Amino acid sequence: MPIKFPFTKNKKQPVPQTVGLDYNQLPEHVAIIMDGNGRWAKNRGMPRIAGHKEGMNVVKKIVSHASGIGVKVLTLYAFSTENWKRPKNEVEFLMKLPVDFLNTYLPELIEKNVQVRTIGDFDVLPPHTQKAVDEAIERTKHNDGLILNFALNYGSRFEMVNAVKQIAAKVEDGELTSCDITEDLFSSQLYTSDLIEPDLLIRTSGEQRLSNFLLWQLAYAEFWFTEVYWPDFDESHFEKALYDYQNRKRRYGGV
Numbered sequence: 001m002p003i004k005f006p007f008t009k010n011k012k013q014p015v016p017q018t019v020g021l022d023y024n025q026l027p028e029h030v031a032i033i034m035d036g037n038g039r040w041a042k043n044r045g046m047p048r049i050a051g052h053k054e055g056m057n058v059v060k061k062i063v064s065h066a067s068g069i070g071v072k073v074l075t076l077y078a079f080s081t082e083n084w085k086r087p088k089n090e091v092e093f094l095m096k097l098p099v100d101f102l103n104t105y106l107p108e109l110i111e112k113n114v115q116v117r118t119i120g121d122f123d124v125l126p127p128h129t130q131k132a133v134d135e136a137i138e139r140t141k142h143n144d145g146l147i148l149n150f151a152l153n154y155g156s157r158f159e160m161v162n163a164v165k166q167i168a169a170k171v172e173d174g175e176l177t178s179c180d181i182t183e184d185l186f187s188s189q190l191y192t193s194d195l196i197e198p199d200l201l202i203r204t205s206g207e208q209r210l211s212n213f214l215l216w217q218l219a220y221a222e223f224w225f226t227e228v229y230w231p232d233f234d235e236s237h238f239e240k241a242l243y244d245y246q247n248r249k250r251r252y253g254g255v
């Protein structure tokens with residue numbers, strides 16, 4: 001499938017256009033597991049954190065592109081509940097990335113009418129991380145363009161166990177009975193309660209598993225995998241994923 005790169009008048013900004021991609025039938029919610037940053041760095045003889053930094057720049061690129069073509073929700077797996085097990089210096093570096101990202105990119109997010117949100121256990125993040133992200137959430141809360149949803153200290157099983165606890169508490173209080181427990185009620189207790197479910201999951205770097213990401217929400221999503229490391233991922237790969245998604249829908253979706 002050929003991909004061409006026409007250039008806009010501003011020559012610095014390539015606008016990838018995947019031949020055949022129908023911009024009127026895009027997946028509304030795309031979720032991404034941004035894997036391979038450490039391996040990318042290792043292959044270059046660089047420290048893992050260099051891969052994370054480069055990965056952060058790719059986030060900017062993909063957010064701009066998703067916003068530009070009219071994707072409604074982009075959920076990015078930035079930090080999992082498992083990631084605390086990594087070396088201390090790496091965790092510290094990762095926790096500074098939201099600060100770095102927003103220092104350099106928040107004005108552009110505002111300009112693009114992007115709304116920043118998070119899912120995950122936010123309260124245990126370092127205060128500087130919380131402060132930067134809180135400010136971005138606050139300053140973009142009235143934007144009605146792309147919803148940019150960062151999964152930060154997110155784990156799907158933790159999220160679901162929490163949902164069960166919240167429902168159990170309501171039953172104990174007599175607010176609900178077990179008959180009231182439905183899929184919709186369960187969904188309403190998840191971090192994603194006010195979001196549509198992802199249509200497409202992208203995972204980079206060759207691994208083909210969910211790693212505790214959105215286990216409930218991805219029940220009907222299409223999965224798209226690539227060997228490409230996240231720091232090498234660009235707009236053309238993103239569009240190829242959307243293009244493949246559309247073709248699967250055309251072939252199997254039907255009625």
Ligand code: V07
Pocket residue numbers: 034037052053055056057059077078079094095097098099101102116132133136150152230
């Ligand atoms: C992180 C860069 C992307 C590759 C995967 C891991 C490293 C952007 C953010 C971020 C998070 C919240 C926010 C603004 C930006 C981020 C972490 C890691 C922890 F409001 N990239 N990125 N956060 N990586």
